[in-house]
Amino acid sequence: MLKILKYSFYDLIRSRWTYSYGGFYLLFTLSLLWLSNDLSKVVISLMNVVLLLCPLIATMFGVMYYYNSREFTELLLAQPVRRTSIFLGQYLGVASSLSASWVIGVGLPFALYGVFGSDQAGNFAMLLFVGVVLSFVFSAIAFYIALKNENRIKGFGLAILAWLFFAVIYDGLLLLSLSLLTEYPLEKFSLIASLLNPIDLSRILILLKLDVSALMGFTGAVFRKFLGTGFGMSIAFGVLLLWVVLPVFCIKRVAGKKDF
Amino acid sequence: MFRWIFISTLILAGQAVILANTFRVCKACPAFSIKEAIKVAKSCDTIYVESGIYTEGNIVIDKELTLIGIGRPILDGEGKTEIITIAANHVHFEGFVIRNVGISYSQDRAGIRVKEASDFYVKNNRVENAFFGIYLQKSRNGTIEGNEMVGEAKDEVSSGNAIHLWYCDNVLIINNITYGHRDGIYLEFVNFSTVQGNHSERNVRYGLHFMFSNDDVYRGNTFLDNGAGVAVMYSRRIGMFSNVFQKNWGPAAYGLLLKEIHDSNIEGNTFQENTVGIFAETSNRIVYTKNNFIQNGWALKISGGCQQNNLLANNFLGNSFDLAVHSAGTDNLFDGNFWSDYAGYDLDKNGIGDVPHRPMKLFSYVVSNTPESLVLLRSLFVDILNFSEKVSPIFTPENVVDNKPLLKKFTIYD
Numbered sequence: 001m002l003k004i005l006k007y008s009f010y011d012l013i014r015s016r017w018t019y020s021y022g023g024f025y026l027l028f029t030l031s032l033l034w035l036s037n038d039l040s041k042v043v044i045s046l047m048n049v050v051l052l053l054c055p056l057i058a059t060m061f062g063v064m065y066y067y068n069s070r071e072f073t074e075l076l077l078a079q080p081v082r083r084t085s086i087f088l089g090q091y092l093g094v095a096s097s098l099s100a101s102w103v104i105g106v107g108l109p110f111a112l113y114g115v116f117g118s119d120q121a122g123n124f125a126m127l128l129f130v131g132v133v134l135s136f137v138f139s140a141i142a143f144y145i146a147l148k149n150e151n152r153i154k155g156f157g158l159a160i161l162a163w164l165f166f167a168v169i170y171d172g173l174l175l176l177s178l179s180l181l182t183e184y185p186l187e188k189f190s191l192i193a194s195l196l197n198p199i200d201l202s203r204i205l206i207l208l209k210l211d212v213s214a215l216m217g218f219t220g221a222v223f224r225k226f227l228g229t230g231f232g233m234s235i236a237f238g239v240l241l242l243w244v245v246l247p248v249f250c251i252k253r254v255a256g257k258k259d260f
Numbered sequence: 261m262f263r264w265i266f267i268s269t270l271i272l273a274g275q276a277v278i279l280a281n282t283f284r285v286c287k288a289c290p291a292f293s294i295k296e297a298i299k300v301a302k303s304c305d306t307i308y309v310e311s312g313i314y315t316e317g318n319i320v321i322d323k324e325l326t327l328i329g330i331g332r333p334i335l336d337g338e339g340k341t342e343i344i345t346i347a348a349n350h351v352h353f354e355g356f357v358i359r360n361v362g363i364s365y366s367q368d369r370a371g372i373r374v375k376e377a378s379d380f381y382v383k384n385n386r387v388e389n390a391f392f393g394i395y396l397q398k399s400r401n402g403t404i405e406g407n408e409m410v411g412e413a414k415d416e417v418s419s420g421n422a423i424h425l426w427y428c429d430n431v432l433i434i435n436n437i438t439y440g441h442r443d444g445i446y447l448e449f450v451n452f453s454t455v456q457g458n459h460s461e462r463n464v465r466y467g468l469h470f471m472f473s474n475d476d477v478y479r480g481n482t483f484l485d486n487g488a489g490v491a492v493m494y495s496r497r498i499g500m501f502s503n504v505f506q507k508n509w510g511p512a513a514y515g516l517l518l519k520e521i522h523d524s525n526i527e528g529n530t531f532q533e534n535t536v537g538i539f540a541e542t543s544n545r546i547v548y549t550k551n552n553f554i555q556n557g558w559a560l561k562i563s564g565g566c567q568q569n570n571l572l573a574n575n576f577l578g579n580s581f582d583l584a585v586h587s588a589g590t591d592n593l594f595d596g597n598f599w600s601d602y603a604g605y606d607l608d609k610n611g612i613g614d615v616p617h618r619p620m621k622l623f624s625y626v627v628s629n630t631p632e633s634l635v636l637l638r639s640l641f642v643d644i645l646n647f648s649e650k651v652s653p654i655f656t657p658e659n660v661v662d663n664k665p666l667l668k669k670f671t672i673y674d
Contacts, residue, residue: 047638048638051640167641168641168644171639171642174635182629182630187632190633191635199639203639
């Protein structure tokens, strides 16, 4: 598996897409830092970007890579290599190269502006972590969808739909149910509901790190109380981890059964 | 005739000055306790107290005296009693350090109490670790200047106010510094008074608190990191000018809390980084002009029952929410303000945007109905929601609109 991972990773690292993806973050972060010169504000602006772009790019890239490398996959399948190690290797290659682009693209400018000595180091670490996790989660979901669907158009459509669901539709449904159930105490409900969506969970983890949490009044206090404890934090990280493990497990299962 | 009266008054006054004695209190002086000096002294005398630590319990000043501390003498209450009680008119009290008053749940002990007196002058004292710092009751025409109150209040129940006024008229509170009490400055039934140039920081409840007080002015004060900056309740005709409200930040914190206050002016103040800049509840006929609202959670929350409030020429810069108005049928006016998220244009170049601005976003409306929906703050869905509402407003109140939004920040030079 490691060999395939290595191969996929090097293949992707050399590709134009990875360069332009990393280069985009590099330029974007540099220009933000250059314009505002305030680390905390840039962290906030990047938060909006990471929540939108990281999942979207990871989804697209995951689907694209799977379909593009199909012939090579078939070649590999003819060799005495375990199936799961082929697909997991490819998946990890995609996810890690995306994460590397993100970490280097955003990390370099921040390191240049001296984030590590400043009080923003914790927030920045959270931002990086969230970006990496989201890349892993959404490329796994994309891989799973691509594996399930031979039809490329259908696969792309479903992957985009999955991203749209987590990024927009889920929040819409949440807002709808919150406003319909407004007579009831909803703190626990909103807490659990936002734990279940990786994008929402990431957003709240970052929001709580930033000052804005006081804005959220009582709800924010509930969140802070929950996520402020070691127990709550480990649950949150556990759920994020689960969001990586679950699709990977599905990939493994489908890969084991699939006819080629 | 009048000239004679004038001259004889002058002569009398001169004699009074000449007749006034001075006393010194120190370890080696003839009078070595302050109480003794007060006992011996007559009206209009001056007592100089030299540096040292005096533990004399409660000292009552019941004559028209001037007490001046030289080299900051320390009056220590040892946590048992109130320390200074001023119970005469024309008392001048200056330059002391007063400490360790001690918490009491049965009486309002104070570092310095002014009791039914007029024309007092309390200046440049430092009060440390007191329950109440300076307590004025039923007093008038006095000045509290340049005092410093340092407390270590932990909760509202076991702490007193730094400067507390009860049934007072015409008092000037100027350039004082208060830290760590319940309220920095508390005014109850206080009329025609001025609070100016004070600094209130880290007080548990409010930086400045008005209750049932009319015709007062506060200007040029700084309120930093208090439970809430200023609370104005059940009062009329209060002028609030050029104050700074900063970092009053927490789940229930406000820069300025208005509750049942009418006919007042809020002008030239700066509200920066507060959870809520101004929270107004049943407050009518208030004019907000030339204020800066910078990076607050909510710049302005106006609840139902607020009528005929005018918001003119304010700057709203980078707040999470500029405005939350609870009821639709209000006749409040929002004109000629600068909104940092205004996206209109100005074709005729007169500095006023051609497209009206709606400061109340749909999400702001949603949040005021279901507070829990704040978990969706800064999510993509909410941005889409706000955008679509902006294009064709349906939910947000029709009349919450700025018809003359400014294109450039309002500055005091305009």
